Amino acid sequence: MAEIKLNIDALHDLLEVVFPQIAGQIQVVSLEPMFVRTRLAITESNLRPGGTVSGPTMFTLADVSAYIAVLSMVGNKPLCVTTSCGMDFMRKPAAGADLTCETRVLKLGRALAVMDCLIFSEGKPEPVARANMTYAIPPSKAEGV
C-alpha cells in the first residue's frame, strides 16, 4: 500500500546535502516500506572516556535514521524537521563496534510522522538504546518550485 518514494541511492545523495557533517558515516543498509536499517561507523570522535559511545552520537543516529525513514516514504521533502523525541540509553555500547539502527514508521500522517528506533551494537543481540522521534512534514506547496 504505502510505497517507497526514494531508494537507497537517492537517500544517500540527500544525506550528503542535508547532513554533510555526517556524510559517509551513516549508511542505509536496507529499506522496506515503513522500515529502514542504518549503520553508523564509530570513530574516535564518537567515544567518551571509559570507551563508550557518546549520547549525542546515538541521538544523531536515531535522528538521521528517522529522517531517512520519513523521506523514503514522503519523497524529496528535505525540510522535514524533528518536533519531539525521547530516548532510553539501556546498555553500554562496545567501543570498537559499529552501531546499527532499526527504524519503524508507526504513523505517517499528512503533517506528522512518528517513528520508533532500536539501536544495536554490532555483534550483540540486545538493543543498547531505544528512541521515539516525531517529524513534522511540510505541506507540499512549501518545497516545490
Next chain:
Amino acid sequence: MAEIKLNIDALHDLLEVVFPQIAGQIQVVSLEPMFVRTRLAITESNLRPGGTVSGPTMFTLADVSAYIAVLSMVGNKPLCVTTSCGMDFMRKPAAGADLTCETRVLKLGRALAVMDCLIFSEGKPEPVARANMTYAIPPSKAEGV
C-alpha cells in the same frame, strides 16, 4: 544546603577531557546551586539547509549542559551517563545566533539526577527547545579516591 562542588574553571577543564569534540564550543556562563547557564557558539557545522540549527546540535547542548549541572553538584565523577531524555523542538532557532541553555536540577538522588533544560536563541525571549535529561550517578567507590 546543596553546595557547588566544581566551579566554572574546573568544569571547563573537565569538558576538555570528556567531550574534546565540543571543547571550546560550549561555555559555562553562570553557575548557581542546582542551576547552570551555558552557551553554544554556532558555526557552519551546526546548521541544516534552510539556515536552521540541527537537532543533534541542540541535543548535544542539552546533554552536555545537564552533565555539567550534575557534575557541579556531585563533584568529579566523569562517568555519569545519560539514561533517558526527551526533547521538544518548538521554534526555529535563528541561524546566526548563538544558543543559550538554562538547566535546572529537579532531583539530585544518590543514583539518579533529573534535569530540565530550556534552550534559547540569543536575542529572542521565547525558548526554541525544551529537554528533560536523566543521568545515572556511579557509586563513589566506582571512580576511585
Next chain:
Amino acid sequence: MAEIKLNIDALHDLLEVVFPQIAGQIQVVSLEPMFVRTRLAITESNLRPGGTVSGPTMFTLADVSAYIAVLSMVGNKPLCVTTSCGMDFMRKPAAGADLTCETRVLKLGRALAVMDCLIFSEGKPEPVARANMTYAIPPSKAEGV
C-alpha cells in the same frame, strides 16, 4: 500580549463536561497568562499499596492541567487532544497530602501547544514529578459555529 480567554469559573464548567470522571477532584487554584496552578484532592482511589499516589493519578493531573492551560489561552475548543507527553516520577508523594501542579505554556502555536508541568506534594518544597505535554489545537472551523 497573550490574553486569558477562559477564566477559572469557565474552566471549571468545561471540566465537568469534558472530564466528568474527575469533576470536583481537580480544581484551578490560580490562573495567569500562559500559567495555571491546579490542585488534585487525593482519595483512597488514587493510592497504591505502600501508601503512595499511583502513576496514572499523576498523569491525569498533568494531562488535565495542560488541557486547562491550553484552553485558558485558546478559548472554548474542547476537542484539543494530547499528542505526546513525557513524565519523570522523582519522589514518592506523601499519601495523605493533596497534589498541586504548576503548568507553564512554553509554546502556543496555531496547531500545537507545548507545556511543562511540575507536580508537588503539598507541604514539600521539592517536586515529586515533572511532565511535558503537547496538545494539538483543532482549526477554528472544526468546532462548529
Next chain:
Amino acid sequence: MAEIKLNIDALHDLLEVVFPQIAGQIQVVSLEPMFVRTRLAITESNLRPGGTVSGPTMFTLADVSAYIAVLSMVGNKPLCVTTSCGMDFMRKPAAGADLTCETRVLKLGRALAVMDCLIFSEGKPEPVARANMTYAIPPSKAEGV
C-alpha cells in the same frame, strides 16, 4: 534464558491487590518471556466528548501493562514503581472498541527495566498509541521474605 516467574493467574491476583481501581478492566491475554499482551475493556468512564478514549485511560493501560511485564519476569515485587515514561498518541481510538496493548521488555536490569508498548484499537491494524515505560525494581531485601 529469561524465565517467566509469575503466570497469568498470579498476575491477575496481584492486580486486584495493587490496582483495585482497575481490577477486572485490564486482563492479561497472553504471556511469553519478555512479552505480554493485555486488554482493556472500554466503558463510558473511559471516553471523552467526541467519542474518543481519554489519554489517562491509555496511559493507565500502558503503565499497568508495563508493570505486569516487569513482575512476570522478576516475580512478586509489588513495589516496582514507574520512574519515567513517554507516550505518543497517534490515532483516534474507536469509541466502541476495546484496547489491546503489546508490551515488550527491552531491558531487564537489576535496578531498572525498560519497556515499549504499542496500543491497538481492536479491529484496526495500526497502533493508536506508543509508549515507553521505565520501572525501578526494588532490591530483594526491601520486600521481605
